[in-house]
Amino acid sequence: MGKSRKIDMVILGLLEHEDLSGYDIKKRIDNGISFFWKGSFGSIYPSLNAMEKAGLIIKAGDQENVNKRAKYLYSITERGKKHLIAWLEDSKATNDLKYETLLKLFFGGAVGPETTIKTIEQFEQDISSELQILKHYQKNLSKSLKQSDDHLYFYLTVTFGVETYEGYLRWCKKAKQMFRKETAPH
Amino acid sequence: MGKSRKIDMVILGLLEHEDLSGYDIKKRIDNGISFFWKGSFGSIYPSLNAMEKAGLIIKAGDQENVNKRAKYLYSITERGKKHLIAWLEDSKATNDLKYETLLKLFFGGAVGPETTIKTIEQFEQDISSELQILKHYQKNLSKSLKQSDDHLYFYLTVTFGVETYEGYLRWCKKAKQMFRKETAPH
DNA sequence: AAAGACATGTAAAACGTTACATGATTGC
């Protein structure tokens, strides 16, 4: 089946639901899946062009760029669907995590508990605000589970995020406590 | 302070504890922190050369490469320590996550629950076996917490992994149940 | 004798981000 760049799969997955422009795709990524996957214009537009050449997607006929600014809506082709499905059917997946926070924690001995606590608190704040957004999505999706079968997939993805983030926050509290115990006069 | 490639920080962090060769560093990464950070020889050796030129590290005097295969042990310099500490003192951290598993779940609607369950089960297996290793480290570290202040940093890092992974496994069970309910005859 | 771990390093390719370049439309 050849190589499958991951950004290609993200785009094919989104186009499998609806026709979108590059700009639309960026928004879908930012709003829907950014907590576990990111994408920039600099990767989206080249991917769109490459996949069009490869026949995985085509420009949808309905362009409203008459006398207006250019906007190219893309549709997934049959070939694109096959490509997407072949990737989905392979259960192997690489999950690539790079936690700079954990790196700073792991090497925190060089600067001591106070500094490390600050790093943890920064992490805590970032996660807290993202968690609120995720919970909001989760609530809406749980209401509409019966409307469409697809919603269950989205709901479980968001739920993964919510539960992971809640676990992070529990860990933050515990970690801070352990550092404070160490710092406290014995 | 210039740019700070992350692999440089990993290496400096490790060298702050002990002198190591490139090969040693690879092993330390693989054994100790691979669950949240990875590194290949192709990035380690060039980083080592660049940091030596920049005066952040130096080849340790004690090389046993007389009539033996070459092995270069590196030491961190004062300048390297300052560089490491400056990075540690900045509480901002970027955590870059790419879960291909979640991507396959999110777009699972295109192939249905059976296929998606397989992806989840694969994830479950991968996580289970990594969790066992992490728990083993955690147990050893918890025993030696009083021996060295550094052990608390390592212990909390591993604990982060253990708790996150346990959360993943709880989520896997729940997700499979929800898919099976959907698939079951109503 | 062979396999596997030890040991360093380079080259090519892949991938992605950031910044730049350009311009129209919409809402205040």
Added chain:
DNA sequence: GCAATCATGTAACGTTTTACATGTCTTT
């Protein structure tokens, strides 16, 4: 009129992985 958003795209840069290249030492 101005700011924000819509909209596409390229170029430079940086990072990292993968594969290649080479050879030794240790254990079975």
